[in-house]
Amino acid sequence: MNPLALIGDLVRPALAPFRGHRSIAIVVGMALLTALLPFAVTVWPLSEVQGQKVWLDGFTNAGVFMLLAVGLNIVVGLAGLLDLGYAAFFAIGAYTYAYGASPFSGNDFPFLPMLVVGAIVAATFGVLLGAPTLRLRGDYLAIVTLGFGEIVPIVFLNAEPFTQGTNGIGGIYKPDLPLYGTFTLLNPWPFYLVMAAILTVVIILVYKLGDSRLGRAWMAIREDELAAAASGINTVTTKLLAFALGASTAGLAGVFNASKLTIVSPDQFLFTVSFTVLAMVVLGGMGNIWGVTLGAFILYTIQAVLLKQLNTTFENLSLPHPNFVQYQFLLFGLALVFMMILRPEGLFPSQRRKRELHAAEELGDEEVAMVGADELGNADPSTSEVEL
Amino acid sequence: MTAVAEPVDTTGRRFPQWAVLLVASLVGIVLFTLVLAAFTTGGLVTATQQTANALSLGAIYALVALGYTMVYGIIELINFAHGDVFMLGAFMAMTFLTAGFGAVPGGEGATTTGIIVGVAALGGLGFFLGWGLISGLGIRRALPRVIAMAAVVLSVGAIEIGVGQSGAITDPVLLTALLIPTFVVAMVIMAAINVTIERLAYRPFRHASRLAPLITAVGVSFILQNIVQLWQGTGDRGSPQVFPLIKFELLGAQVNVLNLFILILALAIMAGLQTFVGRTRLGRAMRSTAQDQQAAQLMGVDLNQTISITFLIGGALAGAAGVFQGLYFGYVRFDLGFNAGLKAFTSAVLGGIGNLTGAVLGGFVIGFVEVFAGAIGQQRWSQAVVFVVLILVLLFRPSGILGQQLGDRA
Numbered sequence: 001m002n003p004l005a006l007i008g009d010l011v012r013p014a015l016a017p018f019r020g021h022r023s024i025a026i027v028v029g030m031a032l033l034t035a036l037l038p039f040a041v042t043v044w045p046l047s048e049v050q051g052q053k054v055w056l057d058g059f060t061n062a063g064v065f066m067l068l069a070v071g072l073n074i075v076v077g078l079a080g081l082l083d084l085g086y087a088a089f090f091a092i093g094a095y096t097y098a099y100g101a102s103p104f105s106g107n108d109f110p111f112l113p114m115l116v117v118g119a120i121v122a123a124t125f126g127v128l129l130g131a132p133t134l135r136l137r138g139d140y141l142a143i144v145t146l147g148f149g150e151i152v153p154i155v156f157l158n159a160e161p162f163t164q165g166t167n168g169i170g171g172i173y174k175p176d177l178p179l180y181g182t183f184t185l186l187n188p189w190p191f192y193l194v195m196a197a198i199l200t201v202v203i204i205l206v207y208k209l210g211d212s213r214l215g216r217a218w219m220a221i222r223e224d225e226l227a228a229a230a231s232g233i234n235t236v237t238t239k240l241l242a243f244a245l246g247a248s249t250a251g252l253a254g255v256f257n258a259s260k261l262t263i264v265s266p267d268q269f270l271f272t273v274s275f276t277v278l279a280m281v282v283l284g285g286m287g288n289i290w291g292v293t294l295g296a297f298i299l300y301t302i303q304a305v306l307l308k309q310l311n312t313t314f315e316n317l318s319l320p321h322p323n324f325v326q327y328q329f330l331l332f333g334l335a336l337v338f339m340m341i342l343r344p345e346g347l348f349p350s351q352r353r354k355r356e357l358h359a360a361e362e363l364g365d366e367e368v369a370m371v372g373a374d375e376l377g378n379a380d381p382s383t384s385e386v387e388l
Numbered sequence: 389m390t391a392v393a394e395p396v397d398t399t400g401r402r403f404p405q406w407a408v409l410l411v412a413s414l415v416g417i418v419l420f421t422l423v424l425a426a427f428t429t430g431g432l433v434t435a436t437q438q439t440a441n442a443l444s445l446g447a448i449y450a451l452v453a454l455g456y457t458m459v460y461g462i463i464e465l466i467n468f469a470h471g472d473v474f475m476l477g478a479f480m481a482m483t484f485l486t487a488g489f490g491a492v493p494g495g496e497g498a499t500t501t502g503i504i505v506g507v508a509a510l511g512g513l514g515f516f517l518g519w520g521l522i523s524g525l526g527i528r529r530a531l532p533r534v535i536a537m538a539a540v541v542l543s544v545g546a547i548e549i550g551v552g553q554s555g556a557i558t559d560p561v562l563l564t565a566l567l568i569p570t571f572v573v574a575m576v577i578m579a580a581i582n583v584t585i586e587r588l589a590y591r592p593f594r595h596a597s598r599l600a601p602l603i604t605a606v607g608v609s610f611i612l613q614n615i616v617q618l619w620q621g622t623g624d625r626g627s628p629q630v631f632p633l634i635k636f637e638l639l640g641a642q643v644n645v646l647n648l649f650i651l652i653l654a655l656a657i658m659a660g661l662q663t664f665v666g667r668t669r670l671g672r673a674m675r676s677t678a679q680d681q682q683a684a685q686l687m688g689v690d691l692n693q694t695i696s697i698t699f700l701i702g703g704a705l706a707g708a709a710g711v712f713q714g715l716y717f718g719y720v721r722f723d724l725g726f727n728a729g730l731k732a733f734t735s736a737v738l739g740g741i742g743n744l745t746g747a748v749l750g751g752f753v754i755g756f757v758e759v760f761a762g763a764i765g766q767q768r769w770s771q772a773v774v775f776v777v778l779i780l781v782l783l784f785r786p787s788g789i790l791g792q793q794l795g796d797r798a
Contacts, residue, residue, distance in 0.1 A: 076599070132779060132783040147730055154769075154771055337607040340607065341589070
């Protein structure tokens, strides 16, 4: 793949939304959802749980995780690379905004350009990290990203003169949009709407990418790297692009989150964040953009609303109960393992990914039959009838 | 494909590999001490003590790294949960040395309810792990089954009861009588846990895509961490340092006997492993499986059993390392395994993944790196330095110090 074709692949999806019907469908769908959700939560029983403003704030936070899940899906779902330090890019985006717009740095750059800057900075770090490791096998990428995800918060923690260590950078300016004005803490609506807009744009772009030459190259690498390379795909560049684009989405989410929370500190970006996003992607269905978006929404709701609500409900009934919130990561871990064992394609599978995951098992059975050892086969009649 | 242990190849060399390694290690230790003496204010005396610390730390990392490298060598899986197996081993030793399960949650003496809950929970756990061990190893005859189950259940039971120690024991006979069961119990349980993990979480993916077992491994790691967090809380838990603080003089420096104990015992365990892998029938099965699974199967190697034995040994080594952790540092923590796992994996890569000697060498090098960072007052950066080492190795020599050139398979 020559550089020009790559640039074409990157630019084309950006222009494409004006041509395709699906993009219009996504815009309409997202607009409908964005409009309906605020009313849905005023209806019993959802209205009993928390007020509309709290719900909207929660949806905005869920949106951050949905953005992260869509980004990680490019890396894990489309290109088949395991990134275990995804929160690092989230952190880099957030700290970029903290430098761009806070009293600590003395800068006050506007929000929208900073979104792009945050994405670019995160993508740059993605390339820096990916370049040495993507030549090696996927497993190495997993452990290197795990390390990177661990190091980035440590660096932000230890480089006190630049980051104020544990305290983090506070007083970050809220977005100030040209026609609207400055966002405030009391009104969740602007954040909610901006998040919906960002999410819509990103989902359309990722869809277009997935269908582009680049997207097909990602899937080819995911399914068989050797065959992909033999077909003329530059595997290193293609993987690097997946990694950089995934990182840039996290950077975007980081900028948004920093502007919403108005503070960044190292403890916001620990391994639990990377793990949660991975669980969202696996649960939703690796490779399926709607699947992972829904997966993120569901897990975030479980984490932020359901477990707390369980505590409240039990307290109201004055029943003895464990603190359900404490069990959230244990639940996520169990969900991840059982999902991989029982339904590796996720709750909302992408057809191609599903075929691939089950085809691998079939191939395994053939190999086993070849060498004549019968006890290895995990032959499951339901998976042998793959739709083609 | 990487081999678990290359047979000693002396053709075309003037000296056997072990002699080269021995001389190189001694030179390395002396050089490290001199460098430390040059960079720190304490001079040669402090440097000698620091070197002793580095050797203990390195021995712990090496034991954990062996588990990574063996599993990677045989099924090419980075077992993310291995660091947490080490952490769990440290908790098992801690629980055994203190007053057992019933007393631990509250920190007070054992209560009746605590004992009943403990017996029920750990009894269930014992049978579950016993089943995992038997099923994983595919033990079919009655007597070995009974022995395996009894070993696991008794070990879990021993942890349940505990020995109620809190301080150092000066009587050498009593100390030996205490340390032997501590090691046995921690190693047996961690071996059973590791085999059970492989049986339940990795074996179903033997023929699935490469991504699947990696993801479950991360999930298992998270589950283990969270179980311990719910069980023991998030803070440091004191682990009884039963080994007395005896020092002997070396080059004018006061060196703790515990350092020597850890180093010698760890090296003995490693030598035992090398002999097992190099000389026994099962070791030969492991090496042939690492080279070519299908060919090994055709030659009559039981693939499942061989892989389970690899996990068994890896778990036992991690259990031993866990005991050392408690004895040496005097504390255990639920998230210990994350960093230790990362460092041990770096050790394995540094030495050449799949290579047993390399993992040991890498473990000691990482131990030195960390102690050096601490000695020059930059302890907080040690994790970052180790990570940079990992990146540099992957950049310039992905096959590690002792590994052969393997191209993209690395």
